[in-house]
Amino acid sequence: xxxxxxxxxxxxxxxxxxxxxxxxxxxxxxxxxxxxxxxxxxxxxxxxxxxxxxxxxxxxxxxxxxxxxxxxxxxxxxxxxxxxxxxxxxxxxxxxxxxxxxxxxxxxxxxxxxxxxxxxxxxxxxxxxxxxxxxxxxxxxxxxxxxxxxxxxxxxxxxxxxxxxxxxxxxxxxxxxxxxxxxxxxxxxxxxxxxxxxxxxxxxxxxxxxxxxxxxxxxxxxxxxxxxxxxxxxxxxxxxxxxxxxxxxxxxxxxxxxxxxxxxxxxxxxxxxxxx
Amino acid sequence: xxxxxxxxxxxxxxxxxxxxxxxxxxxxxxxxxxxxxxxxxxxxxxxxxxxxxxxxxxxxxxxxxxxxxxxxxxxxxxxxxxxxxxxxxxxxxxxxxxxxxxxxxxxxxxxxxxxxxxxxxxxxxxxxxxxxxxxxxxxxxxxxxxxxxxxxxxxxxxxxxxxxxxxxxxxxxxxxxxxxxxxxxxxxxxxxxxxxxxxxxxxxxxxxxxxxxxxxxxxxxxxxxxxxxxxxxxxxxxxxxxxxxxxxxxxxxxxxxxxxxxxxxxxxxxxxxxxxxxxxxxxxxxxxxxxxxxxxxxxxxxxxxxxxxxxxxxxxxxxxxxxxxxxxxxxxxxxxxxxxxxxxxxxxxxxxxxxxxxxxxxxxxxxxxxxxxxxxxxxxxxxxxxxxxxxxxxxxxxxxxxxxxxxxxxxxxxxxxxxxxxxxxxxxxxxxxxxxxxxxxxxxxxxxxxxxxxxxxxxxxxxxxxxxxxxxxxxxxxxxxxxxxxxxxxxxxxxxxxxxxxxxxxxxxxxxxxxxxxxxxxxxxxxxx
Numbered sequence: 189x190x191x192x193x194x195x196x197x198x199x200x201x202x203x204x205x206x207x208x209x210x211x212x213x214x215x216x217x218x219x220x221x222x223x224x225x226x227x228x229x230x231x232x233x234x235x236x237x238x239x240x241x242x243x244x245x246x247x248x249x250x251x252x253x254x255x256x257x258x259x260x261x262x263x264x265x266x267x268x269x270x271x272x273x274x275x276x277x278x279x280x281x282x283x284x285x286x287x288x289x290x291x292x293x294x295x296x297x298x299x300x301x302x303x304x305x306x307x308x309x310x311x312x313x314x315x316x317x318x319x320x321x322x323x324x325x326x327x328x329x330x331x332x333x334x335x336x337x338x339x340x341x342x343x344x345x346x347x348x349x350x351x352x353x354x355x356x357x358x359x360x361x362x363x364x365x366x367x368x369x370x371x372x373x374x375x376x377x378x379x380x381x382x383x384x385x386x387x388x389x390x391x392x393x394x395x396x397x398x399x400x401x402x403x404x405x406x407x408x409x410x411x412x413x414x415x416x417x418x419x420x421x422x423x424x425x426x427x428x429x430x431x432x433x434x435x436x437x438x439x440x441x442x443x444x445x446x447x448x449x450x451x452x453x454x455x456x457x458x459x460x461x462x463x464x
Numbered sequence: 465x466x467x468x469x470x471x472x473x474x475x476x477x478x479x480x481x482x483x484x485x486x487x488x489x490x491x492x493x494x495x496x497x498x499x500x501x502x503x504x505x506x507x508x509x510x511x512x513x514x515x516x517x518x519x520x521x522x523x524x525x526x527x528x529x530x531x532x533x534x535x536x537x538x539x540x541x542x543x544x545x546x547x548x549x550x551x552x553x554x555x556x557x558x559x560x561x562x563x564x565x566x567x568x569x570x571x572x573x574x575x576x577x578x579x580x581x582x583x584x585x586x587x588x589x590x591x592x593x594x595x596x597x598x599x600x601x602x603x604x605x606x607x608x609x610x611x612x613x614x615x616x617x618x619x620x621x622x623x624x625x626x627x628x629x630x631x632x633x634x635x636x637x638x639x640x641x642x643x644x645x646x647x648x649x650x651x652x653x654x655x656x657x658x659x660x661x662x663x664x665x666x667x668x669x670x671x672x673x674x675x676x677x678x679x680x681x682x683x684x685x686x687x688x689x690x691x692x693x694x695x696x697x698x699x700x701x702x703x704x705x706x707x708x709x710x711x712x713x714x715x716x717x718x719x720x721x722x723x724x725x726x727x728x729x730x731x732x733x734x735x736x737x738x739x740x741x742x743x744x745x746x747x748x749x750x751x752x753x754x755x756x757x758x759x760x761x762x763x764x765x766x767x768x769x770x771x772x773x774x775x776x777x778x779x780x781x782x783x784x785x786x787x788x789x790x791x792x793x794x795x796x797x798x799x800x801x802x803x804x805x806x807x808x809x810x811x812x813x814x815x816x817x818x819x820x821x822x823x824x825x826x827x828x829x830x831x832x833x834x835x836x837x838x839x840x841x842x843x844x845x846x847x848x849x850x851x852x853x854x855x856x857x858x859x860x861x862x863x864x865x866x867x868x869x870x871x872x873x874x875x876x877x878x879x880x881x882x883x884x885x886x887x888x889x890x891x892x893x894x895x896x897x898x899x900x901x902x903x904x905x906x907x908x909x910x911x912x913x914x915x916x917x918x919x920x921x922x923x924x925x926x927x928x929x930x931x932x933x934x935x936x937x938x939x940x941x942x943x944x945x946x947x948x949x950x951x952x953x954x955x956x957x958x959x960x961x962x963x964x965x966x967x968x969x970x971x972x973x974x975x976x977x978x979x980x981x982x983x984x985x986x987x988x989x990x991x992x993x
Binding site (some may be wrong): 235240262278297301302304331347379398399422423427 | 808
């Protein structure tokens with residue numbers, strides 16, 4: 189039928205657009221995942237594209253055969269129905285071949301997963317605690333801790349003021365990290381389950397009360413990377429963004445010194461330790 | 465496959481045993497056809513209620529900023545939309561089709577346990593009255609998502625015990641329905657209707673019924689644990705009391721993944737019935753279809769962890785769930801290949817049921833592809849809890865499960881009512897639905913990949929365009945369903961008389977009966993040769 193060709197053509201066109209636009213990360217009409225700014229995030233992106241193109245290829249073949257049949261084997265063209273209904277050979281084939289394709293997908297996926305799980309030898313360790321509805325960051329070795337809260341004014345949310353470019357994606361105090369260093373991120377929560385997600389880093393990890401989850405990242409490029417809570421956590425789930433600012437090592441040390449001066453470590457332990 | 469010799473047809477002339485009149489007929493009925501009708505009408509009502517929740521959600525998401533509802537009410541809408549659509553629309557629709565069709569397809573006079581059948585239906589209106597009444601309680605309805613994850617779900621106000629009790633009632637209803645299906649299929653088949661001759665719709669329902677009996681008690685158990693955590697001081701899921709919030713997710717998804725297949729396997733059966741009819745060719749690979757369905761059912765019990773890749777399972781656990789989940793692609797692929805091979809060298813026509821069946825094959829496959837992508841654990845760390853997931857499960861549930869139900873209704877309605885459907889209107893409904901559903905859900909893939917989390921009432925500016933497109937699709941799809949309602953009502957009231965055969969290529973016992981099908985059928989079992 190014409191409809192199915194149109195649907196398929198549409199899907200293919202969108203697929204092509206997805207490939208072509210894969211480079212532009214934050215444009216409007218963005219249709220694809222960002223390759224991100226870490227080695228892991230690029231691996232994840234490559235895996236995503238690999239599986240995507242395998243699916244497109246399978247879809248093209250399967251739907252191609254189907255639409256060819258729909259066009260040629262229709263009663264209005266005088267087609268007479270054959271009566272075959274079994275073929276052991278072809279059924280074995282289309283069980284075995286997909287198995288092989290799956291193995292081909294599983295190998296790189298397993299390798300990436302193993303690399304993502306290895307959080308050893310980190311240079312900086314940050315504990316991230318989810319609250320309804322803000323994040324708390326604590327730098328375990330530097331003795332710095334602070335809350336990070338949505339900075340978008342209520343007027344913008346309630347359409348009483350023009351919306352900024354970073355609408356809903358700005359916080360009062362950013363998570364500052366050094367580039368080129370392995371950063372271990374420990375996620376937990378104080379009330380309900382949250383999920384800490386910055387797409388440019390290539391992963392998200394749930395923040396669960398009573399659990400401490402371990403993840404890591406190594407950001408290669410200085411910049412500001414934005415994300416949001418990804419696990420429904422109540423009324424203001426959509427209003428607890430994450431902003432990571434990756435800076436060169438020297439600038440990071442300077443920032444650490446400033447933060448320490450602003451908040452001497454003695455009071456730090458009390459206010460930033462585990463503010464429950 | 466099943467050839468009906470029908471010496472029993474004489475017995476269908478006993479018209480004196482018609483239905484009683486008035487409200488009592490529907491309240492007290494033990495007739496599988498009446499109960500099937502009740503289930504289907506109830507499901508249609510819930511489909512429109514759940515759909516109107518979805519339209520409010522899409523209206524709010526039409527542009528950034530808060531316009532129509534506040535965030536807390538938004539969360540109530542997403543929660544109730546899911547509960548109503550899953551337990552109120554999709555599952556009862558399949559039970560309704562099972563009630564109508566299983567006895568007709570296996571040559572049984574009725575369901576095996578007719579009084580329990582009546583009861584399992586009449587629980588449902590009370591369960592949903594209870595669930596929906598929570599919207600009017602102080603503090604409103606449940607807002608923690610249909611997955612009821614603690615500790616968030618435990619913050620629910622007065623609605624909480626109502627919701628838990630409603631879920632218990634839905635579970636009781638489902639389990640009784642499943643027992644009835646199994647008892648009917650195993651005991652009431654006509655002579656000669658061996659298991660491997662049963663129509664695939666009957667096979668898929670048999671397997672679905674076993675899934676239901678296996679997992680509904682698990683859901684009942686875990687929501688009861690939530691209830692005792694909230695009101696009786698237990699700490700099953702409370703970390704501060706030594707409990708484990710993640711354990712809830714494990715138990716919930718042990719129910720939840722088989723539940724996903726409960727909502728699609730009967731649909732597979734319907735599509736496997738419709739495609740051979742309109743291709744005028746026997747189903748390709750009947751036996752492999754049965755084995756594939758059973759394999760999918762088995763795998764559904766060992767893949768639940770893929771809903772939880774981001775909770776921080778050990779590496780070995782993530783690898784296990786990734787591999788088992790990928791395996792599901794094999795039997796699912798077999799099914800799609802079999803459908804296409806059935807069409808191959810057939811003599812196809814494209815009446816409304818066939819159009820929906822073909823759209824099912826294509827669009828369900830797209831949902832399957834995104835499912836395969838989601839199975840890849842490292843990539844899932846990006847996809848999880850984004851609109852990519854929303855697009856995925858709506859592709860398998862709307863142009864998947866819902867299209868299969870509509871295909872089934874269009875296919876069997878002439879047999880039930882004795883009137884052909886309005887084909888023109890059916891095609892119009894099909895085209896508007898298929899365009900609407902794609903405009904609605906395809907852009908959600910892009911939104912998810914670009915970084916939009918799910919279940920948020922407001923979003924960053926870069927997501928504006930695709931949200932607008934998606935909302936336009938939602939209204940197009942939603943209002944198109946009124947055509948379905950109109951067409952069904954018109955077909956019940958009148959229309960071109962249907963022949964007994966109805967569709968030229970239709971095979972099976974139900975087509976040996978007159979149209980409309982008499983109130984009592986197969987009082988004497990037919991013989992299948």
